[in-house]
Amino acid sequence: MSRHVAIVTDSTAYLPTEILEWHHITVVPLTVVMGRQALEEGTQISVLSLSDALRRRAAVTTSRPSPASFTEAYRKVAANGAKAIVSLHLSAEISGTYDAAVLAGKTAPVPVRVVDTGMVAMALGFSAISAAERAARGGSLQETVDAAEKRARHTSTYFCVDTLDYLRRGGRIGAAQALLGSALAVKPILELSEGRIEMLEKVRTSSRAIARLEEIVVERAGAREVDIAVHHLAAPERAEELAERLRGRVPYVRDLHVSEVGAVIGAHTGPGLLGAVVALR
Template sequence: MTTRIVTDSTAYLPGEVLEEHGIEVVPLHVVVGGRDHVEGRDVSAERVAAALREYTIVTTSRPTPQVFAETYQRLADEGATAIVSIHLSSQMSGTVEAARLAAAEAPVPVEVVDSETIGMAMGFAVVAAAEAAAGGADVTAILDAVRSRLQSSGVLFYVDTLEHLRRGGRIGAASALLGSALAIKPILAVRGGRIVPVEKVRTSARAVARIEAMVVEQVEQGGLAVDIAVHHLDAPVRADQIASQLRTMVPGSPTVLVVELGAVVGAHVGPGTVAIAVSPRPGDPLPDRPSPGEVSGS
């Protein structure tokens, strides 16, 4: 059997990762000033950030069931005997629904997974699926690998303003923060597929420091090695600084990717946003911390 892995453009997986693992991406759309664009093809995150700063209307839309149907048909024609299709939270987009409608008519079995998250918290699970498929795992084992990754993964993020989330209707429980939005810098998370408030601090520097500390706490409590990605929209310096900090602060000295948010998510969170996706690796325990004597060489 040959199982192919499909995701959508909000996983924000680097191009070389997609190519290496043969992962198929179905893009979402972003509309800037009334003009429709395909994420990852004809609109950049920088263009979206500029439009938001200029108060140009920016909206997003899901792929159609027809696009998914065409993708599933093409993969079947290429030899796929099964497909696992992993997508952003159904609480944030109708993408999962479109995939399921197409899956019902697909020429090969298609398992659609609602990741209940977004960005590289989903992307790392997609890669785990592709690695399992490449290793000859059957669909059940691939789904187990995906769900195991998703279950313990999370996203924490800081936004300069809640306004863009409010406009896009994605603010969820974080709407409770709107009344004091001018006085606070919110730390938010994706939990249960929704955006929820975690903490309120007074400055952006404190918000970033708190998020870094929360990541370290999460990793230490989980006891597993992790993959980490720092997402940003039009905040490369801040993202690089956070990534550098995490490489030294987080136990196990993980590799930390810096991945810019794409147009679709960027349209909802706004310029200046930084998000940290943490994905523990099941079965891969954290290495023991060296004792002070080992560190000094005595």
């Protein structure tokens, strides 16, 4: 690590390994607890085993990284030559990860700026990439933070789920909203708004939800240059079909990623998740 400013993020950014290596981004994993086992996301638990556990209605919870995990990550990147660190994390409204990073940053060997992006999944990932690109061009600590925050402000996240039950059980959506969705037998379209998961629209069938999700992404992208990510959990065919349609309908899409979310997000959404991230350039 010869860069002046190092980038650290958490495992919910779901950045491909090759991108992490290319941009020298360090990842601190969150934890998924299944029964009596606490397993690190991305290394010790597969999405397949998670989906199986969720379908069996086994107890699955998630946990933020410990401050000690961040302390170790900051120590390592400083030892590799970093003079400052920008630590970018998922929304503090839905996880305590940001707080753990802030605590660790107080005793780090180099200055650390911890940023609550208000995002998750590739919405967080795109912010980390922008920060890494700015750092690679010799950006200062503040300039790197600014690049990350600017990308986050211009990124939108939308998704639909088969049921709101997993979000309700994890406390990520209100019981009243979950009950309404179940009572009316609707398929909700959700968005990440100011760091919180909010109901955007309600439609009657899964096919209509996917079609509406596509329209929302196309409208959000408009005629601007964008990066797009399509996420899923145990729904690869639907994700590829949506991505292919978006390639044909969004005129200035620069990068389009298709990937399965990891165990932490999957634990709160359940199998059948289909989501899209639109990041304006």
